[in-house]
Amino acid sequence: MTPVVLRAEDVHVVRDGRPILAEVSLTVRAGEHWALLGANGAGKSTLLGLLGALVHPTRGSVEVLGHRLGRVDVRELRAHVGHVDPRHPLTSPLRVQDVVLTGLTNSVEPLPRWRPEPEQRERAERLIRTLGLAEHREARWPTLSQGQRGRTLIARALMPEPRLLLLDEPATGLDLPGREQLMEALGKLRREHPRLATVLVTHHLEELPAHTTHALLLREGRPLAGGPVTGVLTADQLGKCFDLPLALERHDGRWSVRTARRA
Numbered sequence: 001m002t003p004v005v006l007r008a009e010d011v012h013v014v015r016d017g018r019p020i021l022a023e024v025s026l027t028v029r030a031g032e033h034w035a036l037l038g039a040n041g042a043g044k045s046t047l048l049g050l051l052g053a054l055v056h057p058t059r060g061s062v063e064v065l066g067h068r069l070g071r072v073d074v075r076e077l078r079a080h081v082g083h084v085d086p087r088h089p090l091t092s093p094l095r096v097q098d099v100v101l102t103g104l105t106n107s108v109e110p111l112p113r114w115r116p117e118p119e120q121r122e123r124a125e126r127l128i129r130t131l132g133l134a135e136h137r138e139a140r141w142p143t144l145s146q147g148q149r150g151r152t153l154i155a156r157a158l159m160p161e162p163r164l165l166l167l168d169e170p171a172t173g174l175d176l177p178g179r180e181q182l183m184e185a186l187g188k189l190r191r192e193h194p195r196l197a198t199v200l201v202t203h204h205l206e207e208l209p210a211h212t213t214h215a216l217l218l219r220e221g222r223p224l225a226g227g228p229v230t231g232v233l234t235a236d237q238l239g240k241c242f243d244l245p246l247a248l249e250r251h252d253g254r255w256s257v258r259t260a261r262r263a
């Protein structure tokens with residue numbers, strides 16, 4: 001059986017007395033690529049925070065890489081989960097390759113006396129190529145486009161060889177070429193790292209890579225449907241998730257959705 005990377009069982013999160021997540025169960029195995037979909041405020045980022053050991057459940061259990069939250073040093077655990085934070089607080093003009101290397105020290109800036117080993121440099125180079133950034137490796141952070149920054153952060157998150165990569169709306173704000181470069185890079189990543197599991201949050205089905213294997217639909221903090229994409233990503237279920245009559249199409253593995261015309 002393929003190893004379990006993440007397991008959430010009957011998870012509830014309450015904030016300020018208000019339920020934000022309820023009855024969420026989810027099992028992610030090596031090599032699976034999950035989409036987490038739901039309207040604004042449905043609880044997607046909160047769930048991603050739980051899966052990345054940044055948030056604790058009020059009730060229920062979350063096991064990340066075989067370690068139960070609450071019983072393990074979360075800092076140690078976080079080092080094995082690649083969490084791509086679109087609000088990465090870097091301000092200094094580091095070059096792409098140096099930003100990628102900070103994934104090893106889990107710091108925003110390079111640590112003063114830390115020097116990468118030659119094989120760590122090689123790994124950074126490989127990831128830079130996988131993410132389609134080879135011609136930008138010398139470029140400095142403030143001069144990068146949003147799409148180039150996003151792909152740099154994915155390469156950075158992959159430096160410690162995590163078994164799990166969490167992506168929170170990675171295509172937000174990207175133009176069409178930027179989004180398509182991201183899709184291509186994620187496809188290449190899947191081929192080169194077949195055991196890596198990913199969980200990607202988005203509102204937009206157009207932003208799902210063709211290799212997405214599973215989906216979880218959240219509505220008002222509760223799971224509406226979860227499992228292999230063919231059973232979950234249907235016009236009917238998505239319509240319930242977003243409270244709209246929807247028409248769904250899939251071409252070459254990619255999805256597109258629009259409101260259904262009323263007869």
Ligand SMILES: Nc1ncnc2c1ncn2[C@@H]1O[C@H](COP(=O)(O)OP(=O)(O)OP(=O)(O)O)[C@@H](O)[C@H]1O
Nearest residue numbers: 015016020038039040041042043044045046047203
């Ligand atoms: N720390 C907190 N305290 C109180 N309420 C919170 C907290 N964090 C999130 N919420 C609320 O929980 C709900 C779910 O938020 P969350 O960010 O997880 O949703 P989301 O599906 O990611 O939304 P979006 O698509 O808008 O990013 C929202 O109503 C939000 O206001």
